[in-house]
Amino acid sequence: MNNASKRMMFDATVWTASVLMTLVLVAHEAMAESKTFAAANPKWTAECGGCHIGYPPQLLPAPAWRRIMSGLDKHFGTDASLDAGTAAEIGVFLEQNAASGKRARAGGDTVRITDTAWFRREHDEVPAATWKHAGVKTAANCTACHTTAERGDFSERNIRIPR
Ligand code: HEC
Ligand code: HEC
CATH class of the missing domain: 1.20.5 (Single alpha-helices involved in coiled-coils or other helix-helix interfaces)
Incomplete structure (x- = not known):
């Protein structure tokens, strides 16, 4: 050669x-x-990240967020009301970053992330007893297992299942 x-x-x-x-x-x-879900809005962090983590907007389709934002006075058994201006700003932020594609189609008509088809599928290997563990209590308590959920990171390497 x-x-x-x-x-x-x-x-x-x-x-x-x-x-x-x-x-x-x-x-x-x-x-x-x-x-990993990146999206930030200071009002959303302040108003929707106090009682639980600020659930990433990308995990629910826009119609679900609209329903949540129009029923804040009766929010899962609690009152999460906001003044109209703040609610409107957060609503726009949530809808602009809402689920699209597969996650939106698997959203169904629930307002609970934890009731969507994709959530059930992703979590079908979590044993029933784990959901009732004292360190978990409710599936909505993402941080119990997703140690970096607060910053929108649900990657596998940051999952620790309480035992
Ligand atoms: C006063 C406390 C409080 C505030 C403020 C609050 N929430 Fe909630 N939220 C709750 C409670 C309680 C639940 C039910 C949790 C459970 O089932 O364990 C919940 C559940 C949810 C769920 C369903 C979680 C699931 O099961 O998938 C979503 C979505 C949600 N909240 C969005 C929001 C948004 C958006 C805001 C801001 C506009 C907000 N929340 C503000 C208390 C609050
Ligand atoms: C009891 C522990 C536990 C709780 C609580 C929990 N998860 Fe998970 N999550 C897991 C496990 C385990 C997996 C699957 C990892 C795998 O098999 O790849 C997973 C997977 C995921 C994935 C897919 C990540 C990937 O690898 O593609 C997302 C997104 C997710 N969870 C979001 C959530 C959200 C949002 C909440 C709260 C509303 C939540 N999880 C609550 C344990 C949990």
Whole structure:
């Protein structure tokens, strides 16, 4: 083999390797995206992150958020009312970042993330007894297992199941 064809083979190898690297990075990005939910609004953090974590807007479709925001005075057995201006701003934020695609289609007509089809599927390996564990109490208590849920990170490596 002369130097020119060696050079061509080398170039082809480098090219193939870099295409593969790019594919790996893109796939990784797509996976990371579905487990980490970035969206921030100071009013939402203050008003919706006090009693429980601020549930990522991406986990419910827009119609569900609309229903939640129009019934804050009777919010899961508690009164979470807000003044009209604050409620309107948070409502827009939630709907703009709401679930799309598969998660929206698997949302059904529930206002509970924990009642959606995708949530049940993702959590079908959690034993019934774990949900009743003193450190969990309710499926809505995401941080009991997702140690970084507060910052929207639900990736597997940050899950610790209370035992
Ligand atoms: C006064 C306390 C309080 C405030 C403030 C509050 N919530 Fe809640 N929220 C609750 C309680 C209690 C539940 C029921 C939790 C359970 O089932 O264990 C709940 C449940 C939820 C659920 C359903 C969780 C599930 O089971 O999937 C969503 C979604 C939700 N809240 C959104 C919001 C939003 C959006 C705001 C801000 C506008 C907000 N909450 C403010 C008390 C509050
Ligand atoms: C009792 C522990 C527990 C609680 C509470 C819990 N989860 Fe999970 N969650 C898990 C486990 C275990 C998995 C599955 C990990 C796997 O098999 O990849 C999971 C998976 C997920 C995934 C998918 C992540 C992925 O790997 O694609 C999301 C999103 C998620 N949970 C959101 C939530 C939300 C939102 C809440 C609260 C409303 C919640 N979880 C409450 C244990 C829990």
